[in-house]
Amino acid sequence: MRPDLAQSYGQHRVPRYTSYPTAPHFSESVREIDYQAWLKSLGRQQSASIYVHVPFCRSMCWYCGCHTSVTKRDDPIAIYAAGLRTEAYLVAEAVGQRQPISHIHFGGGTPTIMTPETFADLVGSLRYSFAVLPDAEIAVEIDPRILSDPMAEALGYCGVNRASLGVQSFDPVVQRAINRLQSFEQTATSVNRLRRAGVCRINFDLLYGLPQQTVDSCLDTVDKCLELHPDRFSAFGYAHIPTFKKHQRKIDESTLPNSVERYLQSEMIADALVDAGYVRVGIDHFALPHDNLALAAQQGRLRRNFQGYTDDCADALVGLGASAIGRMQQGFVANAVSTRDYLARVTEDRLATAKGYSLTDDDRYRAEIIERIMCDMTVDLSETSRRHGRDPEVAVIDRSRLDSLIADGVVVVDDGRLSVADGAEFLVRSVASAFDAHLPRCGATHSGAV
Secondary structure (H helix, E strand, O other): OOHHHHHHOOOOOOOOOOOOOOHOOOOOOHHHHHHHHHHHOOOOOOOOEEEEEEOEEEEOOOOOOOEEEEOOOOOOHHHHHHHHHHHHHHHHHHOOOOOOOEEEEEOOOHHHHHHHHHHHHHHHHHHHOOOOOOOEEEEEEEOOOOOOOOHHHHHHOOOOOOEEEEEEEHHHHHHHHHHHOOOOOHHHHHHHHEEEEEEEEEEEEEEEOOOOOOOOHHHHHHHHHHOOOOOOEEEEEOOOOOOOOOHHOOOOOOOOOOOHHHHHHHHHHHHHHHHHOOEEEEEEEOOOOOOOHHHHHHOOOEEEEEOOEOOOOEEEEEEEEEOOOOEOEEEEEEEOOOOOHHHHOOOOOOOOOOEEEOOOOHHHHHHHHHHHHHHHHHEEHHHHHHHOOOOOHHOOOOOHHHHHHHHOOOOOEEEEEEOOOOOOOHHHHHHOOOOOHHHHHHHHHEOOOO
C-alpha cells in the first residue's frame, strides 16, 4: 500500500473520465438540428444503448451528486414518464428505423419511484420505439428503502435482468451524517424480492470518504453485503463539491476523511472483496469471475461510460430524460437539465437537446488513450498514435505531471507502452489527466484524485 502517494496526489482535482472531453466542455454550439442529423446517420447494422434518467426521490441524501429533486406526490412522476415516452418516439422518428438496442439503463434519482403501471408503460414504449434485442441487458438503479413487492414483480415482468442497489454504508453514524437511514434488513428484503421476481443479477453500490466513515465501518459494511452474494460491487469515492450541490453543505466538512484515510478505506474495501473472490475491474468495480464485466476486463473489451465501467460496446448511447447525456460517433449531446425545460421541449415535439460537443480527430485520439489507461491500466502509445496518424511525442499534454508520476513509481514507460504500476492503480485518473488537452481550463470543477 502507498499512503505516501495518496498524500502527495490526493488533492489534485481530476475528472472521473466517464467521457472525454468531460461534460464541463459541452456548449450550446450543438443544437437539436445537429442531434437529429447524428441520429439519422445511425445505420441498421449499428447497435445502440439507452440511458433513461428519472430525476425524482422521496428524500434527499446529502452526499448526492446527481440531478434529482424530492417529491412526495406521484403526479409529477407520471407527467415526466409521459415526457419520456414522447422523447423515445421523437428519437426513433429522427433515426428513421427501429434501432437495435443492446443495453437499457434506468438511473436517477430513483427510477423505482414510478408506480409499477407507469414503469411498465414506459418499458412498453421503449420496446415499441426501438428493437430491444432478446438478450439485451436491462438494468435499474434501486433505493431499497422504497422497493415494494408489486414494483419488484413489475421489474421482472418488464424483462429487467440487473438491479443496482444503493447501499453506501450500513454504519448508522454515517447514515445519520448523510441523511440516509437504511437497515441491512431493508436491503436483504429488496434483494430477496428481486430474485423472487427473476431479477437475479444484483449490484451493490458503496461509497467511501463519507463523513464519520472509518476503515472499520467500511469493512463491516462489506461483510454484511457479502452475506447477500451480489454479482458486482462498485466502490466510489464521495465527491464533496458543495459549490455545485448545495445540499452537500449540510455535511460537516470537519468529519470528512482526509486523502490518506480515503485511500486506506478504498484499498481495504478492495482487498476484502478480492479476498472474497471478486475480480477487481478498473479502479472501483468488482465482479464475480463469471460476470460479464469481469470477462470484458479479462478480454480487453472493458469500456467507460457515464455509469462507470461497462461491457456495453454499442456504437451509440441515447440519453432520455432531463439532464441525460448521449454519445454518438460525432460527439456528445446533453438534454435540458430542469424537468420544466425538458418537458416544455418534448411536449412541443422537439428533442430536448440543450448542449453538446462535436468531437475532433484529436479528441478521438486522446479519448482512446484515456479510456485504455482507465480500463486496462496500460496503453500502447506508439500503436495508438500510429492508428490515429499522430506522432506519439504530442500525446502528453502535462509533461511535468507525467514526469512526477514516473519519478514516484506510479507510471512505467517502456518501448512506447505506458503502464500504471501495481499498487498505484488508485491514481489512474491522475495518469490519464496528463493526456487531457482540455483539463487546464476547468480543473477546479472536478473532485480529488483519491
